[in-house]
Amino acid sequence: MIIGELMTEIVAGVSPADRLADAVAIMCEKKCSCVLVSESGFPKGIITERDIVRIFSDTLVSQKISNATVAQVMSKDPVCVQQTTSLYDALVLARSRKLRHLLVINEHEQLVGLVTQTDMVDAYVHLIERQSQLETENHELHLLSNEDALMKIGNRRAMEVELNFTEASARRYKKGYAVALMDVDFFKKYNDYYGHQRGDNALRALADVIKESMRVSDRAYRYGGEEILLLMPETNAEDAIVASERVRAAVEAMALPHSESPFKCLTISVGVAASCDQSWQQLLELADQALYDAKNSGRNKVVVSPQ
Ligand SMILES: Nc1nc2c(ncn2[C@@H]2O[C@H](COP(=O)(O)OP(=O)(O)OP(=O)(O)O)[C@@H](O)[C@H]2O)c(=O)[nH]1
16 A cells, blocks of 8 residues: 555645635635645645635634525535445545545444544554554564574474475475484583583574575574584485585684583584485484484594485
């Protein structure tokens, strides 16, 4: 919806020196609620129905002209809508028939109220604002329910949804996919030495580095405490090793001090598995086995599952 749809159009103009009576005559003739007062093409002011009514009421009161009847000035055949008419339908009606007031009747055809176009537009704008607020809240809730609060990467729930989807599409299009299970080395010692709070900070930094160094087509998820799963759609084992090695090296290059580790900085071990016809659960088991091998063969390395 744009302002142009809501605005009251100014269809007539007068100059400041014109007679008020001429302005009123123009408004009546053009059936417009206001006229623009302009001079040499520049807007100087505006005369609205309300201004006219105020002047007439002042004149009527001061001159005590009391013999004019309502019938002489009223607009005829007012349009009625049912109390149950939706705001949208009422607005459509008001716009299509260029009505600024609608009378409201109940099911017994009794008059129960009157609604102005401004009332309806205000209500409509309020609804739109509420709707966009709800959409924002929904989006945030969606993010929260799919995102890990600490690491700001996908959570396990999001991971399973994506793995199901990737597995199905790999089977269908015969395109392999790979997973890399990453686990921080000696993280218990890190927590014990630096404290849990700094352990959390380290996990945040780790997630940031992983996000920066992985390919845009890949997705990272928090698999468990200090374990991260990298999902690599349409990737074979060789490419998965290259991608995983890049992430491992980036974590090491971050050089986050870990005095209790033989590497003296925070490092990760990675187990990689790739397939095009295995279930993601089988693939994770293979990656887990490869990770176990990486841990047992010295840590801070990438090991790929032989299968
Ligand atoms: N600070 C912090 N620590 C966590 C979090 N999740 C898991 N951990 C810790 O991570 C540590 C994991 O320890 P282990 O599974 O023994 O593994 P490790 O010490 O990293 O040793 P290796 O994996 O064999 O190199 C535990 O001490 C957990 O408490 C977390 O969210 N924040």
